[in-house]
Amino acid sequence: MSDRTTTIPGPRAEPTATGIPLLELRSVEVAYGGITALKGIDLEVRQGEIVALLGANGAGKTTTLRTVSGLLTPRTGQVLYAGETLAGVPAHKIVQLGIGHSPEGRRIFSRMTVLENLEMGAYRFKSVSRKDLDQVFELFPRLHERRTQLGGNLSGGEQQMLAIGRAMMGQPSLLLLDEPSMGLAPLIVAQIFEIIERINSLGTTILLVEQNAAQALRLANRGYVLETGQIVMSAPASELLNDPRVREAYLGEVAEG
Incomplete structure (x- = not known):
């Protein structure tokens, strides 16, 4: 890897949505004991996209990825991959279907x-x-x-x-990335995000969980915002990047007015 500073590109255009989403969560609820971690969320990732999943600690982001990869079982709802349900499919079989997970x-x-x-x-x-x-x-x-x-x-x-x-x-068709920038120096973060973009350009669809909201939204096509187990916002990444609520809550900027 070179030591040069990498410039992360601006928000990518939302791709044309065609066919069945590669990944779809329908009214998915997940509970740990008496605590409901996901409260009926709906989410989709289409072939070729990078989709960012944002939220504070404890919002349910990691739970979402662990549910997709079969490490957790929904109490209600469906997880569909290429139009087929993942209900009852063990985690090692989900890997064989083409879902990779970097935890x-x-x-x-x-x-x-x-x-x-x-x-x-x-x-x-x-x-x-x-x-x-x-x-x-x-x-x-x-x-x-x-x-x-x-x-x-x-x-x-x-x-x-x-x-x-x-x-x-x-050889995943869908790559789940959970906090790839956590604990890394800014130069290394830039390199990691550059590589994520390259992986996507090679044909791998990506669902990205990332607390570095600005970096994630500049890289992604679309984004979702999770709060206490619920999807509260969903939009093209460029809209989320410029939304005053997102900027105040996740980009450290105080909204005017």
């Missing part, structure tokens, strides 16, 4: 090498594809340099690259 906190295998971590990402296949590995190393040259090092010895930015690279080894 909050990275969760790499710290006692395994970079290469072994990436190989784990390809477990759905009988063998590791050299083509997929080369693509990950092209996206993340630093991982190629560190390929024999233990994951636990990497910097925070390198571990985030590894978490995304591991998810990409499963």
